[in-house]
Amino acid sequence: MTLNIRPATVEDAPALCDVNLRSIREICGKDYPPDRLDTWCANKVPGNYLKWLADPKLRLYAGERDGRVAGVGLLDVNGWIFLLYVEPEALGSGLGKALLAHMEQEARAMGLGRLQLKSTITARDFYARQGYEDLGPTGDEIPSFRMEKAL
Numbered sequence: 048m049t050l051n052i053r054p055a056t057v058e059d060a061p062a063l064c065d066v067n068l069r070s071i072r073e074i075c076g077k078d079y080p081p082d083r084l085d086t087w088c089a090n091k092v093p094g095n096y097l098k099w100l101a102d103p104k105l106r107l108y109a110g111e112r113d114g115r116v117a118g119v120g121l122l123d124v125n126g127w128i129f130l131l132y133v134e135p136e137a138l139g140s141g142l143g144k145a146l147l148a149h150m151e152q153e154a155r156a157m158g159l160g161r162l163q164l165k166s167t168i169t170a171r172d173f174y175a176r177q178g179y180e181d182l183g184p185t186g187d188e189i190p191s192f193r194m195e196k197a198l
């Protein structure tokens with residue numbers, strides 16, 4: 048199995064959207080009620096990935112597993128990770144860790160001293176293992192946790 052992380056392209060938008068939606072519904076679905084999943088998925092349409100690609104403040108990444116898009120990452124140049132999702136078939140493959148390490152490396156190269164994110168209930172332990180400090184619930188409509196890591 049080969050893993051590869053690269054900048055996303057316009058052609059990736061439908062695949063990134065599909066991976067993101069399946070990750071939310073099929074992986075996070077065990078931790079959230081259906082109405083919350085609907086709210087969460089509402090902005091996951093291919094056009095928004097194109098918008099994020101064109102935004103100079105954002106960096107969108109595609110995670111490939113054996114040459115196929117199987118993960119998505121979105122980094123904000125101000126030090127926020129906005130998206131990190133893998134498709135259900137890629138769970139436990141190391142792709143999530145590889146995408147996160149790539150975004151951390153990019154953030155360091157931008158001169159950022161720390162990264163912040165809002166973790167799902169589902170990914171909280173994953174981020175803790177990668178060195179992120181849990182700062183507690185965000186209080187958002189979709190329950191999540193503020194986490195951060197010094198780079």
Ligand SMILES: CC(C)(COP(=O)(O)OP(=O)(O)OC[C@H]1O[C@@H](n2cnc3c(N)ncnc32)[C@H](O)[C@@H]1OP(=O)(O)O)[C@@H](O)C(=O)NCCC(=O)NCCS
Pocket residue numbers: 070071074075130131132133134137138139140141142143144145164165166167169170171172173176
């Ligand atoms: C979080 C996520 C991206 C991790 O991706 P992944 O490819 O399954 O994770 P990896 O295989 O790279 O795992 C890396 C390490 O974290 C551990 N890990 C992965 N998921 C974990 C979890 N839910 N709880 C605890 N540990 C976890 C793995 O065992 C592995 O440990 P190791 O480095 O000691 O071997 C993936 O589970 C996912 O897409 N979840 C649903 C979407 C989500 O909640 N995203 C977060 C948005 S903020």
